[in-house]
Amino acid sequence: ETHERYWKWLIGDIDKIERSERITSSVLLGVLKNYGTRFSLNSIAKEMEIGSHVTIRGYLEVLENLFILRNVFPIDLKKGVESFKRMKKVYFIDPFLFHSFKMQLTKTEIKEEEMPKLVEGIVAEHLIRKFGKVLYYYQKKEIDFYLEDSGIEVKWQNKVDKMDFPAVQLQNKILVCKDQFEFYENEMILLPTCVFLLLV
Numbered sequence: 001e002t003h004e005r006y007w008k009w010l011i012g013d014i015d016k017i018e019r020s021e022r023i024t025s026s027v028l029l030g031v032l033k034n035y036g037t038r039f040s041l042n043s044i045a046k047e048m049e050i051g052s053h054v055t056i057r058g059y060l061e062v063l064e065n066l067f068i069l070r071n072v073f074p075i076d077l078k079k080g081v082e083s084f085k086r087m088k089k090v091y092f093i094d095p096f097l098f099h100s101f102k103m104q105l106t107k108t109e110i111k112e113e114e115m116p117k118l119v120e121g122i123v124a125e126h127l128i129r130k131f132g133k134v135l136y137y138y139q140k141k142e143i144d145f146y147l148e149d150s151g152i153e154v155k156w157q158n159k160v161d162k163m164d165f166p167a168v169q170l171q172n173k174i175l176v177c178k179d180q181f182e183f184y185e186n187e188m189i190l191l192p193t194c195v196f197l198l199l200v
Contacts, residue, residue: 003100013066019059026050028060029105031069031090034087035098036117038074038138058091060090067093070128075135075146081156082135089136116156119193120144123154123176141166152176152192162188 009186014024026048034044041053050056063069072089073082092098095118100108110118127134127145137143137151143166145152150172153165160177162184173188174196182190191199 003103006097006100007104010066010068014062017062019062023050023055023059023107024063027056027063028101030056031060031092032098032102032105034090035114036089036091036120038089038136038142040087060088068097069093070124072124072136073135074138076137077139082133084089086138090123091124093125095122116154119142119156120154123152123193123196126197127152130200137167137168137170150174156193160190162190 011021011024014021018146022052027044027050030048033047039094041056044056045051045053054144059073062071064071070091070093073084074086074088075081092101098118098121102110124134124145127147128141130148135146137146142155143151143176149170151165151168151170151172154176155164158178158180160180162175165173165175165188175188175190176193176196177190179192180190181192181195184190
């Protein structure tokens with residue numbers, strides 16, 4: 001009942017601004033399928049059979065304004081700003097919304113293998129609430145989040161080491177993991193997710 005109530009709340013707001021429930025459902029389904037990974041608007045439009053990438057962009061912006069999603073863009077290192085033309089990543093502002101909309105749209109519950117992406121989304125939301133905006137890094141290799149020459153990589157798995165952080169030149173490197181705590185001098189720090197979120 002709670003899941004259905006949240007869905008009706010969203011669709012009610014979508015209807016008030018004269019947007020399509022069908023397109024909203026398709027966009028959210030596309031987000032669920034590509035959760036936590038880079039994707040192009042064209043790929044979502046094609047996959048979900050929506051006419052234009054412009055439509056996808058508009059609905060993602062609407063869903064962000066309704067406090068459903070967060071759009072995360074890559075950093076343009078030359079200009080020091082976000083690059084809106086490149087692939088984006090999208091996260092729900094709360095894992096409960098991921099669960100609710102997945103139940104509504106696919107009739108399935110969260111699987112264990114989806115937990116790493118959910119944790120990544122939680123880290124993203126904490127960073128956005130703290131700093132107002134977060135970007136991701138992509139220069140041949142991808143790092144989940146980028147803040148002022150600091151890279152933050154989320155690895156929700158039982159065992160990690162410093163080799164799990166992509167080989168890139170950044171001033172600060174933080175590897176957010178399940179429960180390990182280790183400091184590599186002048187290289188990086190491994191922090192349990194719970195500790196990292198408390199510090200943020």
